[in-house]
Amino acid sequence: MNCMCSNFSVGDEYNGFKVLKVFPVSDYHGTCFYLRHKITGLDVLHLFCDDSENLFAFNFRTGNTKGNGAAHIMEHSVLCGSELFPLKDPFTRLSNQSVKTYLNAATYPDKTVYPASSTNISDYFNLMKVYADAVFFPRLSEEVFFQEACRLQLEKNEVPELQGVVYNEMKGVYSSFESVAMDVPVRNLLKNSIYEEDSGGDPLKIPFLTYEEYRDFHKKWYRPENCFVFLYGNIPTEK
Numbered sequence: 362m363n364c365m366c367s368n369f370s371v372g373d374e375y376n377g378f379k380v381l382k383v384f385p386v387s388d389y390h391g392t393c394f395y396l397r398h399k400i401t402g403l404d405v406l407h408l409f410c411d412d413s414e415n416l417f418a419f420n421f422r423t424g425n426t427k428g429n430g431a432a433h434i435m436e437h438s439v440l441c442g443s444e445l446f447p448l449k450d451p452f453t454r455l456s457n458q459s460v461k462t463y464l465n466a467a468t469y470p471d472k473t474v475y476p477a478s479s480t481n482i483s484d485y486f487n488l489m490k491v492y493a494d495a496v497f498f499p500r501l502s503e504e505v506f507f508q509e510a511c512r513l514q515l516e517k518n519e520v521p522e523l524q525g526v527v528y529n530e531m532k533g534v535y536s537s538f539e540s541v542a543m544d545v546p547v548r549n550l551l552k553n554s555i556y557e558e559d560s561g562g563d564p565l566k567i568p569f570l571t572y573e574e575y576r577d578f579h580k581k582w583y584r585p586e587n588c589f590v591f592l593y594g595n596i597p598t599e600k
Contacts, residue, residue: 369394375599378405386410394598402586408593414462415485415594416478419496423473423582424555429570430510430562431578433468434527437509438575439475439499439583440466446491447500455491460484470560473582482596496583506575511568523568531562 373380375396382395391410397403423432440452448454455477456464463478475492479485511525534540544559551557592598 369598374399396598398585403588403590405590405592407598408591409598410593410595412594413480414478415480415482415596416463416476416592417485417489417492418474418476418591419492420472420474420589420591421496421582422471422587423468423560423578424471425560425578426555426558427570428558428563428566429574430527430531430559430567431570431575432473433531433561434506434510434567434570434575435578435583436466436468436473436475437527438501438505439495439579441505441509442500443491443494444498444500445494451491451495455488459488461488464488468560470556476591478593485596496588497585499579501576501579503572506572510570510575525567527562528564528567531559531567532564534561535564 369375369380369383371380371383377400378396378398380394380396382393384393385391386393386408389408389410389412391408391412394405394407394409396405396407398405423435425432441450442448443451452464452466455461459479460481461477461479461484463476465477466475467473475496477485477488477492479488507525509526511523511528513521514524516522548557
């Protein structure tokens, strides 16, 4: 195992990052290096171990109290093109052309996670470059918003209907009796907290999310100081 990073000690500085903690994780036969970027406040935790399955994950705290699906819609939207990769759907391109072993994004009640992994180092860093640009510099155009959130669309019978990727996805969730029934105890037990509302979005509330609120959501939460980057595998921490 390449142990270039085993020389890091608490207090060391490297490329603008300061080492805050170093501790063993015996279950994974590895060592954790916890660093923070001095200027931006970006946190990085690297679980360095002898595993060629290298993983990264960009994680953001994304509390949402309105139930309008902003976090879920944003999760979809940032993967619809960015400054360096202005493609309509770079996520699909990566899925089809990368030699990744895992590629995903997920919304939780209090966080949004963008993980990917690969055993090929070049592919790993290519995935990381696309994901990093996506989460920090997405296009977030009105077209993307209406595509992923909600819009009025004329169907074949020329009757306008509400459509939208997340809107339709959550309509499917809310068509399940088990999902709706499970919401009742959650809403009552966790009242007046960010866990009361459905982070995926309530279909009755998604249409009321505005484009301005959508843009503001990214500005508020998708900042380096609100990001926690998790790294895993045998690529040296310095690299």
